[in-house]
Amino acid sequence: MRALVQRVSEAWVTSAPDGGGPHEPVGRIGAGLVVLLGVTHSDDEATARRMAEKLWNLRIFEDDAGAMNRSAADEGAELLVVSQFTLYGDARKGRRPSFVAAARPEQAEPLVDRVVEHLRRLGAQVATGRFRTSMQVGLVNDGPVTLLVEVDDDGGAG
Template identity: 75%
Template sequence: MRVLVQRVSSASVTSTVEGGQPEETGRIGPGIVALVGVTHDDDEAGATKLAEKLWQLRIFPDEAGAMNRSCADIGGGVLVVSQFTLYGDTRKGRRPSFITAARPEDAEPLVDHLVAHLRGLGAEVATGRFRTHMDVALVNDGPVTILLEV
């Protein structure tokens, strides 16, 4: 699994089912946006490890301004959005290949597991919606952006 993490002041996601009306499906205040990519050999153990790493990732400033606090420490929110394009391969040609990205029916249960584990750790989690067009709005704080892999 790959997760692009952005420290944010606020974020939201609006999902639109084909032919439907846009609906805000998630909103957080200060915290992190986690754009989650799943590949074919990912499993629940990896999703659990990633959830724990996300919740404890020390990217928030302490009193001295050093990045020594985590979402858990500050009570920050987590906005989780599925992002198959994190597995886009652009080594050949000009169009990315997504062959290494897991199919939605395989990725969705793992993202759901990640979300459930985050909630079990005490996180307030908001999410996008699989198989919809999503508009993600965020205010990147810092900016701080980190790529995690398990």
């Protein structure tokens, strides 16, 4: 599982209905983290739990001395989680990315839901996008701080 994490002062996501039409607001947060979340074939419930714990406890908020020593858990920060299969795009060869490593929606959607559920069990306030729709994400990156976080199926984290 892979997440692109941005520390934000605010963020929102809109979604267009399946049949098209104008985008409508579906999620909004104040200060916290935007998490663009990608799922690969080997991910499972345990991977989802580890990712939620990693995100909630990732120390990327500044303490009184200005050091990144505080986590979303410490700050009571909100999270906006948006499914993002393109995080598993491979553009090393040619001009068109391959998405072979991205999990199919039938596998990815329940695992994204599990990450959100685990975050909520940990005490997080979580807003989400809407799976399998056209979404637009807006945010004000604070810092700017942006990290790539990976959790794999053998318990490792990157």
